[in-house]
Amino acid sequence: MLKSSFREYWPACPCSLDIYSSAIRGAESCVCPMLEPNLTSQQFGSVRCFDADQEIFLQGQLADVFFKVLDGTVRGCRYFSDGKRQVDRFYRSGDIFGFEIDGAYPFTAEAVNPCALTVISAREVRQMAAIDQHLAWQLMSNAMTGMRRAVNHATVLSRRNAVQKVAAFLIEWAGDGDGGNSILLPMTHSDVADYLNLTVETISRSIAKLEQEGLIRLQSPKRINIVNFDALEALI
Amino acid sequence: MLKSSFREYWPACPCSLDIYSSAIRGAESCVCPMLEPNLTSQQFGSVRCFDADQEIFLQGQLADVFFKVLDGTVRGCRYFSDGKRQVDRFYRSGDIFGFEIDGAYPFTAEAVNPCALTVISAREVRQMAAIDQHLAWQLMSNAMTGMRRAVNHATVLSRRNAVQKVAAFLIEWAGDGDGGNSILLPMTHSDVADYLNLTVETISRSIAKLEQEGLIRLQSPKRINIVNFDALEALI
DNA sequence: CGCATCATTGAAGCACATCAAGGCCTGTGG
DNA sequence: CCACAGGCCTTGATGTGCTTCAATGATGCG
Numbered sequence: 258m259l260k261s262s263f264r265e266y267w268p269a270c271p272c273s274l275d276i277y278s279s280a281i282r283g284a285e286s287c288v289c290p291m292l293e294p295n296l297t298s299q300q301f302g303s304v305r306c307f308d309a310d311q312e313i314f315l316q317g318q319l320a321d322v323f324f325k326v327l328d329g330t331v332r333g334c335r336y337f338s339d340g341k342r343q344v345d346r347f348y349r350s351g352d353i354f355g356f357e358i359d360g361a362y363p364f365t366a367e368a369v370n371p372c373a374l375t376v377i378s379a380r381e382v383r384q385m386a387a388i389d390q391h392l393a394w395q396l397m398s399n400a401m402t403g404m405r406r407a408v409n410h411a412t413v414l415s416r417r418n419a420v421q422k423v424a425a426f427l428i429e430w431a432g433d434g435d436g437g438n439s440i441l442l443p444m445t446h447s448d449v450a451d452y453l454n455l456t457v458e459t460i461s462r463s464i465a466k467l468e469q470e471g472l473i474r475l476q477s478p479k480r481i482n483i484v485n486f487d488a489l490e491a492l493i
Numbered sequence: 494m495l496k497s498s499f500r501e502y503w504p505a506c507p508c509s510l511d512i513y514s515s516a517i518r519g520a521e522s523c524v525c526p527m528l529e530p531n532l533t534s535q536q537f538g539s540v541r542c543f544d545a546d547q548e549i550f551l552q553g554q555l556a557d558v559f560f561k562v563l564d565g566t567v568r569g570c571r572y573f574s575d576g577k578r579q580v581d582r583f584y585r586s587g588d589i590f591g592f593e594i595d596g597a598y599p600f601t602a603e604a605v606n607p608c609a610l611t612v613i614s615a616r617e618v619r620q621m622a623a624i625d626q627h628l629a630w631q632l633m634s635n636a637m638t639g640m641r642r643a644v645n646h647a648t649v650l651s652r653r654n655a656v657q658k659v660a661a662f663l664i665e666w667a668g669d670g671d672g673g674n675s676i677l678l679p680m681t682h683s684d685v686a687d688y689l690n691l692t693v694e695t696i697s698r699s700i701a702k703l704e705q706e707g708l709i710r711l712q713s714p715k716r717i718n719i720v721n722f723d724a725l726e727a728l729i
Numbered sequence: 730c731g732c733a734t735c736a737t738t739g740a741a742g743c744a745c746a747t748c749a750a751g752g753c754c755t756g757t758g759g
Numbered sequence: 760c761c762a763c764a765g766g767c768c769t770t771g772a773t774g775t776g777c778t779t780c781a782a783t784g785a786t787g788c789g
Binding site for chain 1: 599652
């Protein structure tokens with residue numbers, strides 16, 4: 258039984274990833290106890306967990322369900338005929354991805370690290386959006402925000418130099434660590450490179466440059482402290 | 494008096510630009526005789542004409558109205574503090590631009606050549622979308638299509654070399670001339686350069702290269718014949 | 730016809746890619 | 760606990776595609 262309004266499902270599921278730690282081994286589907294305990298995977302409101310680097314859906318597949326990130330990080334990417342990869346976007350807690358007007362997913366989604374996702378039926382949501390004005394508004398808002406993001410990313414990709422790209426990326430992820438100015442990047446430099454259209458070498462050199470200039474400090478390759486946030490922003 | 498459904502206004506206004514030729518001198522507002530003859534400019538369903546290079550709206554202005562292109566070409570662009578300009582998109586007949594969920598226009602719109610636009614009240618459309626499912630769907634679809642476009646453009650900007658960018662641009666505009674493989678570009682090379690993130694020199698050199706290879710033929714800088722469409726597509 | 734804008738062509742420089750090699754983590758098994 | 764293996768990251772040397780700077784050639788409009 259579906260609830261009368263999708264809004265009743267919409268608030269972020271309060272589950273944290275550790276609830277599902279036993280299910281993370283190999284994408285077993287599991288049900289979010291905060292939602293409908295008798296729903297199974299692929300149904301409205303259920304939750305699925307994915308291992309690091311596991312494929313969530315492939316570009317071109319029928320977009321019958323979409324997802325909301327509860328925990329973890331997802332990358333949306335496309336592979337080209339020459340084997341190269343473009344990472345269009347990273348999705349984090351609260352982000353929605355895979356919702357299409359109809360047809361197929363225009364990109365491939367993969368888990369960056371172990372993550373938990375709400376699985377939502379596209380058909381049912383489309384039906385509900387027809388009668389639920391608030392839901393329709395949220396979907397619309399999500400699409401518009403996504404477009405602004407894409408246009409903004411196009412700007413970063415085309416107008417910024419390597420150091421500026423990396424600085425913009427770090428600012429985008431600031432506050433995602435354990436509070437303050439500590440960043441814990443879930444993805445590899447290779448992911449970042451394909452997101453910023455740079456090589457791993459240039460990522461490394463740009464980070465080194467930012468550290469030499471005293472704007473950041475590296476605790477480890479993936480754990481970065483922002484020392485001078487304002488100066489970092491001023492670069493862009 | 495508004496009609497009961499926006500759909501009654503929605504189909505492309507059949508007016509062609511020459512109906513307004515007398516009004517094109519200096520953006521006098523004029524009313525589309527096919528719609529509401531007693532509506533004035535800035536009202537629902539009215540039509541406004543703009544001269545070449547004339548500003549339609551500025552980035553940051555309140556997005557109280559949006560537009561549908563009846564005839565001509567519009568560029569959506571942003572200006573940076575260093576004086577540089579990025580052209581995010583060109584809008585052509587049938588395209589909708591300037592519709593925002595709320596708030597301000599995120600880009601500046603300017604007429605590339607003399608053009609006629611339907612002016613639509615954002616507030617009224619938002620109200621109608623609440624009760625008109627079909628309209629809401631169209632708006633949603635427009636936003637989703639725009640996002641795919643932006644993501645695709647980001648790919649072209651970041652992954653293609655100069656010749657590929659120009660080839661992709663020509664293909665995008667193919668069929669816009671007087672039929673067949675003749676293209677009549679309404680914009681200058683400078684516009685194209687800011688759209689593809691290249692310099693005018695590189696645009697010129699890339700076009701010259703495509704002509705040397707026998708893929709296109711130049712009748713004039715803005716009128717281009719595609720000689721070998723398949724080979725042009727194969728470049729990308 | 731004259732001027733302004735736009736387009737073309739050439740020469741030099743630079744930012745990032747590519748190629749290459751070495752170092753550093755992290756997990757695994759003895 | 761140590762040794763090893765395989766990613767992943769870092770650093771250096773070289774190459775190149777596009778920009779920048781500069782100058783000339785077209786085009787169109789008053």
